[in-house]
Amino acid sequence: MEVFMKAIHKFYQKSWQERLAILAQSQLLSDDEIKLFQVNGHQAELFDSLIENYVTDYSLPQGLATNYVIDGHEYLIPMVTEEPSVVAASSNGAGLVKRAGGFQSHITERLMVGQVVLEKVAEPAKLKATILAQEADFLACANEAHPSIVKRGGGARFLEVRILSESEGLLSLDLAVDVQEAMGANMLNTMLEALAQKIRQELGQEVLMAILSNYAVHSLVTVTCEIEPKLLAKGELSGEEVAQKIALASHVAQLDPSRAATHNKGIMNGIDAVVLASGNDWRAIEAGAHAYASRDGQYRGLSQWNYQDGKLHGSLTLPMPVGSVGGSIGVIPLVKANHQLLQIKDAKQLATVIVAVGLGQNLAALKALVTDGIQKGHMHLQLKTLAVKVGATQSEVTSLVAQMEKAGKRDENSARQLLAQIRESRGN
Ligand code: NDP
Numbered sequence: 001m002e003v004f005m006k007a008i009h010k011f012y013q014k015s016w017q018e019r020l021a022i023l024a025q026s027q028l029l030s031d032d033e034i035k036l037f038q039v040n041g042h043q044a045e046l047f048d049s050l051i052e053n054y055v056t057d058y059s060l061p062q063g064l065a066t067n068y069v070i071d072g073h074e075y076l077i078p079m080v081t082e083e084p085s086v087v088a089a090s091s092n093g094a095g096l097v098k099r100a101g102g103f104q105s106h107i108t109e110r111l112m113v114g115q116v117v118l119e120k121v122a123e124p125a126k127l128k129a130t131i132l133a134q135e136a137d138f139l140a141c142a143n144e145a146h147p148s149i150v151k152r153g154g155g156a157r158f159l160e161v162r163i164l165s166e167s168e169g170l171l172s173l174d175l176a177v178d179v180q181e182a183m184g185a186n187m188l189n190t191m192l193e194a195l196a197q198k199i200r201q202e203l204g205q206e207v208l209m210a211i212l213s214n215y216a217v218h219s220l221v222t223v224t225c226e227i228e229p230k231l232l233a234k235g236e237l238s239g240e241e242v243a244q245k246i247a248l249a250s251h252v253a254q255l256d257p258s259r260a261a262t263h264n265k266g267i268m269n270g271i272d273a274v275v276l277a278s279g280n281d282w283r284a285i286e287a288g289a290h291a292y293a294s295r296d297g298q299y300r301g302l303s304q305w306n307y308q309d310g311k312l313h314g315s316l317t318l319p320m321p322v323g324s325v326g327g328s329i330g331v332i333p334l335v336k337a338n339h340q341l342l343q344i345k346d347a348k349q350l351a352t353v354i355v356a357v358g359l360g361q362n363l364a365a366l367k368a369l370v371t372d373g374i375q376k377g378h379m380h381l382q383l384k385t386l387a388v389k390v391g392a393t394q395s396e397v398t399s400l401v402a403q404m405e406k407a408g409k410r411d412e413n414s415a416r417q418l419l420a421q422i423r424e425s426r427g428n
Pocket of ligand 1: 152179180181188212213281326327
């Protein structure tokens with residue numbers, strides 16, 4: 001271990017091949033485990049330039065969600081996730097909405113916001129007025145810091161000043177920028193640092209920090225749908241009963257943060273999977289979503305379902321500042337292929353697709369929860385994972401899952417025993 005710790009000194013200065021060789025010699029991993037780190041050389045060069053201390057590629061399954069009809073256009077949606085039920089549930093929820101006419105989207109604006117946080121402000125109200133009086137000057141300064149976005153038709157649009165704490169002398173200058181097709185983090189940060197410099201030099205004011213805000217409330221996307229109850233009937237429950245129960249479940253997520261967190265996790269199951277497949281920053285989207293869920297001071301469910309005028313009305317509004325260019329989007333080949341698969345023309349369209357997936361995912365989860373319960377649908381998929389875990393080959397998975405379901409077994413030991421029986425009966 002001591003030798004290894006010496007070898008990883010200045011790990012970042014080594015080539016990825018050298019880092020792998022050091023790992024191989026470390027005795028932390030077996031030969032078989034080291035083999036898992038072997039990568040395609042061409043992609044390795046690329047990924048080595050993306051992150052620090054790169055050693056291998058970590059792959060996750062990508063599936064395609066079907067049935068998504070949004071604003072009259074049908075999509076095949078790439079989703080990257082390790083959770084067994086996500087793609088199936090998503091396609092299922094979208095299928096219900098498709099039969100009811102599909103999803104509708106609504107976007108009023110798409111601006112990214114960033115903050116320059118000022119500290120030790122002696123007279124916050126006075127400084128606020130001074131900055132606002134120079135708004136045009138500040139916007140010009142931001143645009144000069146990143147002129148290429150102005151040439152593309154974007155640029156700084158407005159600024160606001162908020163007094164965060166009068167007594168502590170903390171104030172936030174918020175800059176809103178039209179970032180066109182990018183997510184805009186780096187653009188914003190460049191502009192904000194230029195503003196920070198201007199504030200220090202011209203106003204003699206201390207600046208604590210300058211950084212983009214992931215609370216992207218000027219990039220809100222709303223997706224809605226309306227479903228006839230007859231499409232929701234399940235077992236003994238009529239469509240009206242299921243619709244009313246879904247509306248009640250949505251209400252519970254408005255009242256109770258314990259339920260809201262899980263309600264929103266279900267929405268993010270779909271959203272994260274598409275954000276990841278599209279090469280966007282899912283941490284940024286997660287942070288914005290949960291901040292938005294708490295916008296009135298209590299953490300609440302992000303979607304709303306109401307049973308009114310004989311129909312179930314679903315609606316989901318979220319900050320969705322994704323890009324169709326920038327970050328890793330133009331760099332990772334599979335991400336480029338996923339954009340092609342989605343057939344999106346711009347970042348706004350991508351944002352509507354992602355929010356629709358959140359609503360479709362949420363519908364499938366709520367419907368399952370208020371009817372059969374979540375486990376019934378999940379179990380089949382989880383048994384498939386268990387079958388693979390105990391060593392079933394592709395041709396054995398289906399029969400092992402069927403045997404497990406028939407025997408009502410879900411544990412690893414039973415899976416092993418049943419697999420052994422299957423092999424014995426097949427004579428191998
Ligand atoms: P980039 O830094 O890659 O900037 C976008 C690039 O796209 C620019 O170089 C721009 O060129 C180019 N571009 C080409 N066509 C267009 C177009 N039509 N519209 C807009 N830009 C275009 O990415 P972002 O600034 O979008 O930042 C995203 C990255 O930042 C993500 O990887 C994210 O993880 C990371 N990040 C996130 C933070 C957060 O969320 N808090 C903080 C810091 C980084 P040109 O410059 O010539 O205009």
